[in-house]
Amino acid sequence: MPLLMAPTAPVSPSWCVVSAEAAGGVVETDALEVVLPGGDGVGPLTATLGPGEHVLVLGPSGSGKTTLLRTLAGAVPQHVRARVTGTVRIAGTDPVTAGVIGVCEHVGTVAQDPVSGVCLPLVADEVALPLENRAVPRDLIGPAVDAALATAGAAHLRERASGELSGGELQRVALAAATVTAPRLLLLDEPTSMLDAPGVAAVRDAVARVGDDVAVVLVEHRLDEWAAGGTAALPARTVALGRSGRVLADGPTARVLAEHGRELLRQGCWLPLDAELEALLGLGGGLGSPHVRGALLALTASEGPGDVGATAERGPVVLGARGLTIRAGGRPVLTGVDLDLHAGELVAVVGANGAGKSTLLAALAGLERPAAGTVDGPRPGLVFQDPEHQLVGATVREEIAFGLPHGSSRVADALARFDLADWAEHSPYALSGGQKRRLSLAAMLVHDRPVLLADEPGYGLDRAATAVAMGALREAADGGLAVALTSHDLRAVAACADSVVVLADGGVAAVLTPEELLRDPVALASAGMVVPPLLAFLVEHDVPVRPALRLLEELAHDVAVAA
Structure with missing residues (x-):
């Protein structure tokens, strides 16, 4: 349901009109490739994202994830210089030629840097601005702003000055502003990077409620926090990018992580815990598997506490x-x-x-x-x-x-x-x-x-x-x-x-x-x-946490070196 309606009323607001042209795929790309002036870039990518479909874009730093989202939002090449080949359509509109203004009717964006997405001095005005730009009747704006802030876990920030907010608070406000108009496409560039645990939960729940017809493209490193229930809680589809920006895989998330998890780990990606343990230990099932639990305990016990991770005595x-x-x-x-x-x-x-x-x-x-x-x-x-x-x-x-x-x-x-x-x-x-x-x-x-x-x-x-x-x-x-x-x-x-x-x-x-x-x-x-499952497991079994984490990092390093 759109964020600006009450949870019991899944009806689109009257000002949100979907054209006949936009009734098909929300995102359609054909051999789309974006190359920045320095030679880095992303693609080629041929893909279709339908209404209500959520996709995770996964890749190491510098693989072009943000560049892809900026292209979909219309910022490339008009605001970010780049050479674009192939085609891309957002609800029937070409963002490369139409630019940000041309696609803003369809797209809501939460940028990697929350400061860049907030421009007005008061929080309530910031969230109201997209509605005012659409000439939404004044009597509807206030309730819509309240609903969007509440859903993003930011109702308590309504009367605050945006310049006084922390990075995490700004992320919540940016999410409310991006979703208040019920866009057809929601682009999220690391929306939880500065959030505490309640903030992560609020954003995750808000995204889950954006509506059955809203497509979502999510770039996120904090996969364990986002996927509180494991891989199954991630978006059902994943596009995995390699360090060069080339597409490694595009398909069901569970399959992509099972088939390419070790390569993604080698390239430096964070993985949800069950996929991480499978890549490191060669055993599936996550901490729910007795074989995985046993292997993890045997690994940490083999080293013992020793001096792994030990630090020098503190000085003056x-x-x-x-x-x-x-x-x-x-x-x-x-x-x-x-x-x-x-x-x-x-x-x-x-x-x-x-x-x-x-x-x-x-x-x-x-x-x-x-x-x-x-x-x-x-x-x-x-x-x-x-x-x-x-x-x-x-x-x-x-x-x-x-x-x-x-x-x-x-x-x-x-x-x-x-x-x-x-x-x-x-x-x-x-x-x-x-x-x-x-x-x-x-x-x-x-x-x-x-x-x-x-x-x-x-x-x-x-x-x-x-x-x-x-x-x-x-x-x-x-x-x-x-x-x-x-x-x-x-x-x-x-x-x-x-x-x-x-x-x-x-x-x-x-x-x-x-x-x-x-x-x-x-x-x-x-x-x-909130204690993540891996740390909770170590604490439950009285395993010294720092040495155990150091061992897992050494295993990840060995995977990278071996490849």
């Missing part, structure tokens, strides 16, 4: 905050925060969307002036949540080299380490979202700052890039730096962090080890986190 306090009170938009976000960052320690800061995680890191970095309290210590390096906020170089190489002595060998090392060597002479703005994230980390890690802060370092990254990014931060802490990061990814936190700071109710609710957090339902609820 390098950066300390006392009594921090931070306000935004006239309201307190955090009050009375005390926090110490020690040399050799990696601290994860977790909390629900809007809890103040990014705000705290900005205050520690000296970018947010606290209303009260002090921060003592050297100026930290900060990796922003949005990588574009820190870009200063004309090329990827210049971005990493900025501030380093001319000819520093660290540049080449960082390019290789973060898989950016092939894009060294490209503009940073020409990179994919995941590549920009890797670049922002590389550019900050090459400097010898005693304190490093990273805001959602796994945002937008595939499995391989996540392992590199989190491994680099772990290595920095092991080398004596004080490191703090924010994350909604409990698996990443459990694999890398020494301690966890839980923000809730405007302050620090708890300070725990990752293992303690996994066993504390109150702290988990405060943080807006």
Whole structure:
């Protein structure tokens, strides 16, 4: 049913008129290929997406997933330069020639960067704008806005200023604005990348209710969170892309993952847990299979706790905050925060969307002036949540080299380490979202700052890039730096962090080890986190979590190397 109607009234709004031309396939492509100026791209793709059909587009960072969605939305080539061959139709309209305005009647989009999809200062006005552009009667707009916000889990944000929202809150608002007109095609580019567990559930449920005639194209890395019930809970169809942008497979999701899961894992993709375990262990059935459970326990027991994932003893306090009170938009976000960052320690800061995680890191970095309290210590390096906020170089190489002595060998090392060597002479703005994230980390890690802060370092990254990014931060802490990061990814936190700071109710609710957090339902609820099935299994069987996760990453690495 359309989002703007009550759940008991699955009737399309009177202003949504489907033309006879658009009554067939919502998306139709024939040998569609999009090549960006730097040579990267996606396709060729020949496919049809019918009304009500949901498809998952799966592939590693840089494989062209976002480029494909931008093409379907009409942004390519009019707003994003590219060479387009083949044909594409959206509800009978060619988006390549018609552009965004020509297809906006049929398409709703939630972009990878939620900031780019929100343009008005007030949330209610942002969601109302698509309806106003369609000249919807004024008395219908308010109820439609309320329904869309409620379905996206954002009703409490209605009267808020959009500039005060966290990234996760903006994602919910962007979803409400994209669906309020009941589009024929909904394009979702990593819609849960910044969301806490309740936010992921709200978005997933909202997408499930968009209507029987709405086609959905979903790009998503967080497949376990999206598919709470395993592979069967994913969209029924998957288009899998290789690193080159070529189509590896297009078919039923279960079959694509069974036949190509190992190759997708080799290329660095996240897979739902049952497909991941089959690719790593060669056994199907997921954790529901006694054979899989037995193999997983035997694998972890063979190593024992040992010193896998062990960290050096933490050193002295390098950066300390006392009594921090931070306000935004006239309201307190955090009050009375005390926090110490020690040399050799990696601290994860977790909390629900809007809890103040990014705000705290900005205050520690000296970018947010606290209303009260002090921060003592050297100026930290900060990796922003949005990588574009820190870009200063004309090329990827210049971005990493900025501030380093001319000819520093660290540049080449960082390019290789973060898989950016092939894009060294490209503009940073020409990179994919995941590549920009890797670049922002590389550019900050090459400097010898005693304190490093990273805001959602796994945002937008595939499995391989996540392992590199989190491994680099772990290595920095092991080398004596004080490191703090924010994350909604409990698996990443459990694999890398020494301690966890839980923000809730405007302050620090708890300070725990990752293992303690996994066993504390109150702290988990405060943080807006749900223990994923793999971690729940390890905890249930008293398996040390970090060593077990390290072993699984080593298996994934072996798969890639063997291929």
